[in-house]
Amino acid sequence: MDHPTMTVRTRFAPSPTGYLHIGGARTALFNWLYARKHGGRFVLRIEDTDRERSTTESVNVILEAMAWLGLDYDEGPVYQSERFPRYREVIQRLLEEGRAYYCYCTKEELDEMRQAQMERKQKPRYDGRCRHRKAPREGVSPVVRFRNPDEGAVIIDDLVRGRVVFQNQELDDLIIARSDGTPTYNLTVVVDDLDMGMSHVIRGDDHLNNTPRQINIMRALGGEPPDYAHVPMILGEDGARLSKRHGAVSVLEYRDQGYLPEALLNYLVRLGWAHGDQEVFSIDEMIELFDIKDVNKSASTFNPAKLLWLNHHYIMHSDPLHVAHHLRWHLGQLGIDPEAGGPDPVDVVAAQRERCKTLREMAESSLFFYRDFEQYDEKAAKKNLKQAALEPLKKLHQQFQALQNWEPESLHQVVLDTAQSLDLKLGKVAQPLRVALSGGAVSPPIDVTLYLLGKEVVSARLARAIKYIEKNSSTP
């Protein structure tokens, strides 16, 4: 099976008509993993033969998403729009060899035919009425159809589905060139998979039905079909195919929401594939353990909650340096330049990672480290910044100003001592302090928060809080 002489070549072939979605990303991942595992080559091909719908903007978004995911390709991107001469040549050859013919049927005629077939409860398919037409029809620019075999069957030994058999009678003569001469999908895929020497075609389940047609064209061209692997679809929570209405489906949207690429990859690889009870896989482990033959046959439902859990896991357990790299980007999105002042993002990551499931969330709840908050959280202030907090805060203010070494341990001791000396429970001191410093009721542990903020900022914010209490709790 795995001939050492035969190098594995896989490809990801999106059509640039939108963003890179979750399902496409998983297909890309599977292809990438398979190539990497076998020391093969991974090719990126842009299927932009439909000029109406393809945009360069969409190409850029796809490339950006691939780069963010870290799915690097060894060849490409190859643009099908640049290979039209080659497709024309192949179409011409099929025409000359009688494997294809011109069809002059109008769209109206075809619609009629289909409708009639539907009414007869038949599968709508082209009946081949132009197969033997000799003369062109006036005023109609023809399409080219592939002449599909009438008899026999196409057997596909799919790497994930097993053997699937299609009767040629079920297939019709599909269009391989539009009336404007441009090639269609089923032709370009075949030509490219052959020309590019693909050894394995790993793609979505929705292409399973196209496969026998493609194999027939390949054979007509004298080519040997690659191995196919049709991976199951990803469904939304309502059981329908995953789409925009199920929430975020674009890869870059996940980036923007604060997901780590490795978390998304890890989630995706576990959709339809498992290795025992293991849930977390590093990229290297995926490459080592993944095998397309182990992919499940059934569709799986996209579960955002589990992705979120994985993301949190990666935030907590990855190298803080790495997480900080991504956090910087998110801080930047919020208009913060961490280089311009404030704590090192690496320290922020260490302080925040338990309580933030996304980097976006972490960036947002870390804003107070980098700039003054506008106002106190209403509830938190009402509960904590009241008369009773005045004395503790004043005392803390003094103590901190007098403190020589600004370290978490000594800061911790100050808070402890203050509470003790005032005969208060720790919460009565720490919580008002937290609100004074962060503006809200939630922050990293108070000593860490103090430490990261620095003496100057702590002093200023305490002064602000004291003033706030004095102003607000003075009864008129």
Added chain:
RNA sequence: GUCCCCAUCGUCUAGUCGGCCUAGGACACAGCCCUUUCAAGGCUGCGACACGGGUUCGAAUCCCGUUGGGGACGCCA
């Protein structure tokens, strides 16, 4: 409608050739513990072999059917 495919907890899944499965893990959910906030962490609980027939000493695992779901049927890819 026709063809193709699929079927284990709410979700992702484990379940090597049928026995070790009174079906395991993870997410979610609930409760308890820990606790200076929020978390994190620990423990416990809830919860599935779609249904009906076979085959067999024995089936989640094999066969058939039913039902349910998905996909394809385009001068889209």
